[in-house]
Amino acid sequence: SRERFGEVFETIREEFGGPNGMFRKLFGGGRAEVRLMPLVKEIDGQKVVTDETDLLESGIEVIAKPPGKEPRSISQLSGGEKSMTAVALLMSIFKSKPSCFCVLDEVDAALDEANTERFGSVVRAFTSFSHFIVITHHKRTMQQCDRLYGVTMQERGVSKRVSVRFDQVGADGQIQNQSNA
Amino acid sequence: SRERFGEVFETIREEFGGPNGMFRKLFGGGRAEVRLMPLVKEIDGQKVVTDETDLLESGIEVIAKPPGKEPRSISQLSGGEKSMTAVALLMSIFKSKPSCFCVLDEVDAALDEANTERFGSVVRAFTSFSHFIVITHHKRTMQQCDRLYGVTMQERGVSKRVSVRFDQVGADGQIQNQSNA
Amino acid sequence: MRLSKLTLHGFKSFADRTEFTFDDAVVGVVGPNGCGKSNIVDAVKWVLGERSSKSLRGKEMIDVIFAGSAGRSPSGMASVTLTFDNPVEDDSVEMVELDLASDEDPSLACGDVAPESIGQAAAELSEDASAPQGGNAAVAKRRRRGLPIDADEVEVERRLYRDGTSQYLINARRCRLKDIRNLFLDTGIGADAYSIIEQGKVDAMLLASPLERRAIFEEAA
Amino acid sequence: MRLSKLTLHGFKSFADRTEFTFDDAVVGVVGPNGCGKSNIVDAVKWVLGERSSKSLRGKEMIDVIFAGSAGRSPSGMASVTLTFDNPVEDDSVEMVELDLASDEDPSLACGDVAPESIGQAAAELSEDASAPQGGNAAVAKRRRRGLPIDADEVEVERRLYRDGTSQYLINARRCRLKDIRNLFLDTGIGADAYSIIEQGKVDAMLLASPLERRAIFEEAA
Ligand SMILES: Nc1ncnc2c1ncn2[C@@H]1O[C@H](COP(=O)(O)OP(=O)(O)OP(=O)(O)O)[C@@H](O)[C@H]1O
Numbered sequence: 001s002r003e004r005f006g007e008v009f010e011t012i013r014e015e016f017g018g019p020n021g022m023f024r025k026l027f028g029g030g031r032a033e034v035r036l037m038p039l040v041k042e043i044d045g046q047k048v049v050t051d052e053t054d055l056l057e058s059g060i061e062v063i064a065k066p067p068g069k070e071p072r073s074i075s076q077l078s079g080g081e082k083s084m085t086a087v088a089l090l091m092s093i094f095k096s097k098p099s100c101f102c103v104l105d106e107v108d109a110a111l112d113e114a115n116t117e118r119f120g121s122v123v124r125a126f127t128s129f130s131h132f133i134v135i136t137h138h139k140r141t142m143q144q145c146d147r148l149y150g151v152t153m154q155e156r157g158v159s160k161r162v163s164v165r166f167d168q169v170g171a172d173g174q175i176q177n178q179s180n181a
Numbered sequence: 182s183r184e185r186f187g188e189v190f191e192t193i194r195e196e197f198g199g200p201n202g203m204f205r206k207l208f209g210g211g212r213a214e215v216r217l218m219p220l221v222k223e224i225d226g227q228k229v230v231t232d233e234t235d236l237l238e239s240g241i242e243v244i245a246k247p248p249g250k251e252p253r254s255i256s257q258l259s260g261g262e263k264s265m266t267a268v269a270l271l272m273s274i275f276k277s278k279p280s281c282f283c284v285l286d287e288v289d290a291a292l293d294e295a296n297t298e299r300f301g302s303v304v305r306a307f308t309s310f311s312h313f314i315v316i317t318h319h320k321r322t323m324q325q326c327d328r329l330y331g332v333t334m335q336e337r338g339v340s341k342r343v344s345v346r347f348d349q350v351g352a353d354g355q356i357q358n359q360s361n362a
Numbered sequence: 363m364r365l366s367k368l369t370l371h372g373f374k375s376f377a378d379r380t381e382f383t384f385d386d387a388v389v390g391v392v393g394p395n396g397c398g399k400s401n402i403v404d405a406v407k408w409v410l411g412e413r414s415s416k417s418l419r420g421k422e423m424i425d426v427i428f429a430g431s432a433g434r435s436p437s438g439m440a441s442v443t444l445t446f447d448n449p450v451e452d453d454s455v456e457m458v459e460l461d462l463a464s465d466e467d468p469s470l471a472c473g474d475v476a477p478e479s480i481g482q483a484a485a486e487l488s489e490d491a492s493a494p495q496g497g498n499a500a501v502a503k504r505r506r507r508g509l510p511i512d513a514d515e516v517e518v519e520r521r522l523y524r525d526g527t528s529q530y531l532i533n534a535r536r537c538r539l540k541d542i543r544n545l546f547l548d549t550g551i552g553a554d555a556y557s558i559i560e561q562g563k564v565d566a567m568l569l570a571s572p573l574e575r576r577a578i579f580e581e582a583a
Numbered sequence: 584m585r586l587s588k589l590t591l592h593g594f595k596s597f598a599d600r601t602e603f604t605f606d607d608a609v610v611g612v613v614g615p616n617g618c619g620k621s622n623i624v625d626a627v628k629w630v631l632g633e634r635s636s637k638s639l640r641g642k643e644m645i646d647v648i649f650a651g652s653a654g655r656s657p658s659g660m661a662s663v664t665l666t667f668d669n670p671v672e673d674d675s676v677e678m679v680e681l682d683l684a685s686d687e688d689p690s691l692a693c694g695d696v697a698p699e700s701i702g703q704a705a706a707e708l709s710e711d712a713s714a715p716q717g718g719n720a721a722v723a724k725r726r727r728r729g730l731p732i733d734a735d736e737v738e739v740e741r742r743l744y745r746d747g748t749s750q751y752l753i754n755a756r757r758c759r760l761k762d763i764r765n766l767f768l769d770t771g772i773g774a775d776a777y778s779i780i781e782q783g784k785v786d787a788m789l790l791a792s793p794l795e796r797r798a799i800f801e802e803a804a
Pocket residue numbers: 157247250251252257258259260261262291373374375393394395396397398399400401402425426427428429430561
C-alpha cells in the first residue's frame with residue numbers, strides 16, 4: 001500500500017544517505033541519496049511521464065558522491081566504490097526489513113585492503129539484525145568470521161566440507177591440516 | 182579471407198586446447214577446445230542454418246573441462262574457473278597475433294592464491310610476445326611485475342602517480358613513503 | 363526465528379550428504395576456485411523455490427543433480443533442506459485464518475501449517491473460538507512464532523529425481539511451492555530476495571533500472 | 584615497435600600532466616579504490632578512437648575532461664598521448680601506396696604518414712621509382728617499421744575541448760580518426776581490441792555469443 005511504501009522508502013533514505021547513514025560510515029564522509037524519479041510508461045501506445053511524488057508510480061534513483069568528488073552519475077564510480085555503495089544500500093534495506101539470514105558471495109572481490117576491513121566491520125555491526133554466510137578469498141574478511149567452513153575437492157569433482165581455523169588457511173589459499181570436525 | 186581465417190583458427194585451437202596448450206598449463210590438466218558451430222541466420226525472413234564447416238559463416242563454441250570434471254557447458258564453471266579459461270583463450274589469441282602491448286584491469290579479482298600465482302607466471306612467460314600493463318590489488322601479482330606505479334589521490338579527487346617498490350605497498354593497500362621518482 | 367542448518371545431498375558437486383550448521387552470527391566459507399562454494403548459494407536459492415535453471419548456472423533443472431565425476435557415478439536425486447529454529451517469540455495469541463479446503467489432496471495441503479498441525483489447530487479451535495458460519499475458513503489460536511507453523515523446528519526441503527519428478531516438503535510432509543512461498547511471506551527470505559547476493563552481482567542493485575530498484579524497495583515494504 | 588609512454592593531461596581524474604613510461608616488460612599499477620587506475624585504461628581506449636561515452640563510463644564525451652574537485656576548478660581540455668618506439672625492423676624495401684589527394688585540407692591529410700614525411704617520401708620517389716601514370720597514387724620507398732611511418736618515434740594524441748572540439752594528431756600534426764585506424768591496422772591495437780581487458784570484463788569473451796566470438800577471432804586474422 002501507498003503508506004507502507006512511503007514509510008519504508010523514508011527509512012531506507014535516512015539509513016542510506018542520512019548524516020549517520022551507511023554511505024558515510026563506509027566512505028568516511030561524502031554524500032549519498034535515494035530519490036523518487038518520474039518514470040516513462042506507455043499507456044495505450046502513448047508515452048506518459050508519471051508524477052514522481054506519486055509513491056506507487058515512481059522509480060528510484062541512486063546518487064553517490066565519495067568524499068571530495070563530484071561524479072555526475074554512479075556509472076563514473078570505480079569498481080570498488082560501486083561495491084561499497086551497493087553494500088551501503090543493501091544494509092540500509094536490511095535495517096528497514098531484516099531477514100533472519102543473508103548470503104554474500106565474494107562481495108569483497110573488488111575491494112582494496114582498507115575497504116575490505118570496513119566491509120568486514122559493517123557485517124559485524126549488523127549481527128544484531130541477522131546472521132551472515134560470507135564466501136570470500138580475502139584473509140581480512142575471514143578474520144571477521146566467528147566460524148570458518150572450508151570446502152575442498154580432495155576427491156576430484158566431489159565437494160567436501162571441512163572445519164577450518166583461520167590459521168589453517170594457508171597463504172596460497174589451500175586448506176592445511178584439514179579435520180572433518 | 183577464408184584461408185587466413187582458417188589458419189588463424191587452427192593456431193588458436195592448438196594453442197588453447199592442444200596437449201601443451203594454455204588451458205592445460207593454467208589448470209594443470211583437463212581438456213578444452215574451440216569448435217566451429219553452425220549459426221542460425223535470417224535470410225529474407227527465413228531461418229537458415231549455416232554449414233559449420235564453412236569457415237566464413239560459422240560461430241565459435243568454447244568447451245572447457247577442468248581436471249576430473251564434466252561440466253556440460255561453460256556456464257557451470259565457477260567464477261575463478263571462468264577467469265582462468267578466459268585468460269587461457271586470450272593468451273592463445275595473443276600467440277597467433279601478438280600486439281605490442283596488453284592492458285589487464287583486475288583480471289585476477291576472482292582468483293584464489295594458487296591461481297593468482299599461475300596467472301602471474303603465464304604473464305611473465307608471454308613477455309617475449311608483448312609488454313603488459315597489469316592493474317591489481319593482489320600482492321602475488323605485484324611480485325611478478327618488473328616495475329610498479331602507484332596511483333593515489335593525496336589531493337582529493339586528483340590522481341597522482343608515484344613510484345613504488347613492492348615492499349612499500351602496505352598490508353592495507355595504501356602506499357607508504359611515497360616518492361615522486 | 364533463525365536459520366540453523368543447511369543440508370545438501372546429491373546437489374551439484376555435493377555428491378555426499380553434507381551439513382552446514384549456522385550457530386554463529388557470521389560464518390565464513392573459504393576454499394580454492396571451483397570447489398563448490400557458490401553451489402551452496404545455488405542450493406539456498408533452489409530450496410526456496412528458484413524455477414529458472416539459467417539463474418542456477420545450468421541449462422536444464424536436471425543439471426542440479428550430481429552429474430558424476432572421475433570416480434563416481436551420477437546421483438539419482440538432488441535434495442536440499444533448510445532447517446530453522448522457530449521458537450515461540452511471545453505468548454500473545456494470534457488469530458490465523460486456515461485454508462482447509464485446498465483443491466489438492468488434503469494430506470498435501472499445507473498452507474501455513476503442516477498437515478498434522480491442522481488437526482491440532484482444529485482441536486484448539488473447538489475449545490475456544492466460534493467458527494464463522496459457512497465457508498471453509500476456520501480460525502485457530504496459536505502462539506506467535508517467526509514462521510507461521512506451530513513447531514519449534516521447521517524443515518523446508520526440495521527434491522528432484524532424475525526422471526524429472528520434483529517435490530517440496532515442510533517438516534517431512536509434501537506440499538506445494540505456494541506453501542513454501544506463504545511460509546516465508548513477509549520475512550525477507552526468498553529465492554530472489556535482496557538477502558542473497560550472488561557472485562559477481564553485488565553491483566546489480568546499482569546497475570538496475572529505476573523500476574527494478576523500485577521492486578526491491580517494495581519487497582522490503 | 585613498442586609502447587614507450589602514456590601521457591594524460593586533464594583526462595578524468597588526472598588534472599595535472601602525468602606520464603607513465605613503459606620501459607619494462609611487465610608494469611604493475613596499484614593503489615586504493617577510486618584513485619584513478621581504471622581511468623588509465625579509459626585513456627588508452629579513448630586515444631585509440633573510442634567513440635562511445637558509455638563505454639568510457641560517462642554520459643557524454645565531455646565527461647572525460649577533468650570535472651574539478653574540492654580544491655580545483657574544471658579543466659578546459661583533456662589530452663592523452665601514446666608514444667611508440669618505431670625503429671627500423673629490417674632494411675628490406677617496402678613499396679607503399681600513398682593516398683595523397685585526401686579530400687580534407689592537405690596539411691591535415693595524414694593517411695599512413697605524417698604530412699612532412701609525405702614530402703620526404705615524394706622526394707625519395709623521384710630518385711628511384713617511376714610513378715604510375717595518371718591518378719593520384721604515388722609509390723614510395725621506405726624501410727620497414729612496425730608502424731607505417733618513417734619516424735623513430737610516433738606520438739598519437741587525442742584532444743577534447745570543453746566547447747566540444749575534438750582533434751586527433753600524429754606526431755603533432757592534425758589528422759583524422761581514419762588515419763589513426765590506418766596506422767594501427769593489422770597490429771592488434773585498437774580501442775576495442777582483444778588486447779585491452781577492462782575491469783570486470785575478463786569473462787566477456789566466454790559469455791559472448793558464438794557470432795561475437797567469431798568477430799574476435801577475425802580481428803586476429
Ligand atoms: N550437477 C553437477 N554435478 C557435478 N559438479 C557440478 C554440477 N554442477 C556444477 N558442478 C561443478 O561445480 C563447480 C563449480 O563450483 P562453484 O561455482 O561452487 O565454485 P566456487 O567454489 O564458487 O569457486 P570460485 O571461488 O571460483 O567462485 C564447477 O567446476 C562445476 O563443474
